[in-house]
Amino acid sequence: xxxxxxxxxxxxxxxxxxxxxxxxxxxxxxxxxxxxxxxxxxxxxxxxxxxxxxxxxxxxxxxxxxxxxxxxxxxxxxxxxxxxxxxxxxxxxxxxxxxxxxxxxxxxxxxxxxxxxxxxxxxxxxxxxxxxxxxxxxxxxxx
Numbered sequence: 562x563x564x565x566x567x568x569x570x571x572x573x574x575x576x577x578x579x580x581x582x583x584x585x586x587x588x589x590x591x592x593x594x595x596x597x598x599x600x601x602x603x604x605x606x607x608x609x610x611x612x613x614x615x616x617x618x619x620x621x622x623x624x625x626x627x628x629x630x631x632x633x634x635x636x637x638x639x640x641x642x643x644x645x646x647x648x649x650x651x652x653x654x655x656x657x658x659x660x661x662x663x664x665x666x667x668x669x670x671x672x673x674x675x676x677x678x679x680x681x682x683x684x685x686x687x688x689x690x691x692x693x694x695x696x697x698x699x700x701x702x703x704x
Contacts, residue, residue: 611636611701617644618697620689624649629693633701638672641665641694650686657686668694 611633620627625647632640643661651658664687667673 611698614701616697616700618693618695618700620693620696622647622650622686622689627689627693629690629697631694631697631701633698638669638694638698641669643690643693654686660687661690664690 613633613635616631616633618629618631620629626645627643627647628645630642630644631638632642643665668691
Protein backbone atom coordinates (compact mmCIF):
# COMPACT_ATOMS: atom_id res chain seq x y z
CA UNK A 562 0.00 0.00 0.00
CA UNK A 563 1.15 3.34 -0.94
CA UNK A 564 0.27 6.40 1.07
CA UNK A 565 -2.06 8.74 -0.74
CA UNK A 566 -0.84 12.25 -1.02
CA UNK A 567 -3.48 14.96 -1.02
CA UNK A 568 -2.45 18.19 -2.56
CA UNK A 569 -4.35 21.23 -1.41
CA UNK A 570 -4.33 23.85 -4.02
CA UNK A 571 -5.21 27.47 -3.53
CA UNK A 572 -8.50 26.91 -5.37
CA UNK A 573 -9.56 24.02 -3.09
CA UNK A 574 -8.55 25.96 0.03
CA UNK A 575 -10.73 28.90 -1.01
CA UNK A 576 -13.64 26.52 -1.74
CA UNK A 577 -13.36 24.91 1.74
CA UNK A 578 -13.12 28.32 3.42
CA UNK A 579 -16.24 29.53 1.55
CA UNK A 580 -18.20 26.40 2.59
CA UNK A 581 -17.14 26.87 6.22
CA UNK A 582 -18.15 30.54 6.14
CA UNK A 583 -21.59 29.66 4.70
CA UNK A 584 -22.14 27.03 7.42
CA UNK A 585 -21.19 29.46 10.20
CA UNK A 586 -23.52 32.18 8.83
CA UNK A 587 -26.40 29.68 8.48
CA UNK A 588 -25.91 28.51 12.08
CA UNK A 589 -25.88 32.09 13.38
CA UNK A 590 -29.09 32.93 11.50
CA UNK A 591 -30.77 29.78 12.79
CA UNK A 592 -29.92 30.51 16.44
CA UNK A 593 -30.88 34.20 16.29
CA UNK A 594 -34.26 33.37 14.76
CA UNK A 595 -34.95 30.72 17.44
CA UNK A 596 -34.17 33.01 20.36
CA UNK A 597 -36.03 36.06 19.03
CA UNK A 598 -39.38 34.31 19.37
CA UNK A 599 -40.45 34.42 15.74
CA UNK A 600 -44.13 33.60 15.54
CA UNK A 601 -45.03 35.04 18.94
CA UNK A 602 -47.15 38.16 19.31
CA UNK A 603 -45.23 41.42 19.50
CA UNK A 604 -45.62 41.55 23.28
CA UNK A 605 -43.78 38.24 23.64
CA UNK A 606 -46.71 36.52 25.36
CA UNK A 607 -48.68 33.63 24.00
CA UNK A 608 -52.38 34.06 24.52
CA UNK A 609 -54.31 31.27 26.15
CA UNK A 610 -57.64 30.09 24.84
CA UNK A 611 -60.35 28.61 26.99
CA UNK A 612 -63.18 26.19 26.22
CA UNK A 613 -66.66 27.44 26.95
CA UNK A 614 -68.45 25.71 29.80
CA UNK A 615 -68.67 25.45 33.57
CA UNK A 616 -65.58 24.35 35.47
CA UNK A 617 -65.05 23.69 39.18
CA UNK A 618 -61.85 24.37 41.08
CA UNK A 619 -60.96 23.49 44.68
CA UNK A 620 -58.45 24.88 47.13
CA UNK A 621 -57.85 23.56 50.65
CA UNK A 622 -57.34 25.83 53.65
CA UNK A 623 -56.77 25.11 57.31
CA UNK A 624 -60.47 25.77 58.07
CA UNK A 625 -61.98 23.87 55.16
CA UNK A 626 -62.35 23.73 51.40
CA UNK A 627 -62.99 26.60 48.98
CA UNK A 628 -64.81 25.56 45.81
CA UNK A 629 -65.23 27.97 42.90
CA UNK A 630 -67.52 27.38 39.94
CA UNK A 631 -66.32 29.34 36.90
CA UNK A 632 -68.49 29.87 33.82
CA UNK A 633 -66.63 30.64 30.59
CA UNK A 634 -68.41 32.04 27.54
CA UNK A 635 -66.71 33.23 24.34
CA UNK A 636 -63.31 32.24 25.78
CA UNK A 637 -63.70 34.66 28.74
CA UNK A 638 -64.76 34.30 32.35
CA UNK A 639 -68.38 35.40 32.52
CA UNK A 640 -69.35 34.37 36.06
CA UNK A 641 -67.80 33.01 39.25
CA UNK A 642 -69.71 31.40 42.12
CA UNK A 643 -68.25 30.23 45.41
CA UNK A 644 -70.17 27.03 46.10
CA UNK A 645 -68.20 26.12 49.22
CA UNK A 646 -66.49 28.46 51.66
CA UNK A 647 -65.47 27.99 55.33
CA UNK A 648 -67.75 30.23 57.45
CA UNK A 649 -65.04 30.63 60.10
CA UNK A 650 -63.23 33.17 57.89
CA UNK A 651 -66.26 35.46 57.72
CA UNK A 652 -66.90 35.03 61.46
CA UNK A 653 -63.31 36.12 62.19
CA UNK A 654 -63.36 39.02 59.73
CA UNK A 655 -66.81 40.52 58.89
CA UNK A 656 -65.36 42.92 56.27
CA UNK A 657 -64.42 39.89 54.20
CA UNK A 658 -68.10 39.50 53.28
CA UNK A 659 -67.83 42.74 51.26
CA UNK A 660 -64.34 42.12 49.86
CA UNK A 661 -65.04 38.73 48.27
CA UNK A 662 -67.75 39.92 45.81
CA UNK A 663 -65.54 42.88 44.83
CA UNK A 664 -62.60 40.52 44.25
CA UNK A 665 -64.72 38.18 42.09
CA UNK A 666 -66.01 41.19 40.13
CA UNK A 667 -62.42 42.38 39.51
CA UNK A 668 -61.40 38.92 38.25
CA UNK A 669 -64.33 38.89 35.80
CA UNK A 670 -63.79 42.48 34.62
CA UNK A 671 -60.01 42.30 34.20
CA UNK A 672 -59.73 38.59 33.36
CA UNK A 673 -56.79 38.70 35.76
CA UNK A 674 -56.02 36.53 38.78
CA UNK A 675 -54.31 39.11 41.00
CA UNK A 676 -55.99 39.90 44.34
CA UNK A 677 -56.57 43.53 45.14
CA UNK A 678 -54.66 45.23 47.95
CA UNK A 679 -56.32 44.59 51.27
CA UNK A 680 -55.46 43.76 54.84
CA UNK A 681 -52.95 41.02 55.54
CA UNK A 682 -55.58 38.67 56.98
CA UNK A 683 -57.89 38.87 53.96
CA UNK A 684 -55.07 38.66 51.42
CA UNK A 685 -54.48 35.04 52.41
CA UNK A 686 -58.14 34.20 51.90
CA UNK A 687 -58.39 36.12 48.61
CA UNK A 688 -55.29 34.28 47.38
CA UNK A 689 -56.93 30.96 48.23
CA UNK A 690 -60.08 32.01 46.33
CA UNK A 691 -57.89 33.07 43.40
CA UNK A 692 -56.17 29.65 43.42
CA UNK A 693 -59.55 27.89 43.34
CA UNK A 694 -60.57 30.05 40.36
CA UNK A 695 -57.25 29.37 38.65
CA UNK A 696 -57.68 25.62 39.18
CA UNK A 697 -61.08 25.80 37.50
CA UNK A 698 -59.84 27.90 34.59
CA UNK A 699 -56.86 25.58 34.05
CA UNK A 700 -59.29 22.76 33.29
CA UNK A 701 -60.69 24.77 30.38
CA UNK A 702 -57.38 25.49 28.63
CA UNK A 703 -57.22 24.51 24.96
CA UNK A 704 -53.80 23.12 24.14
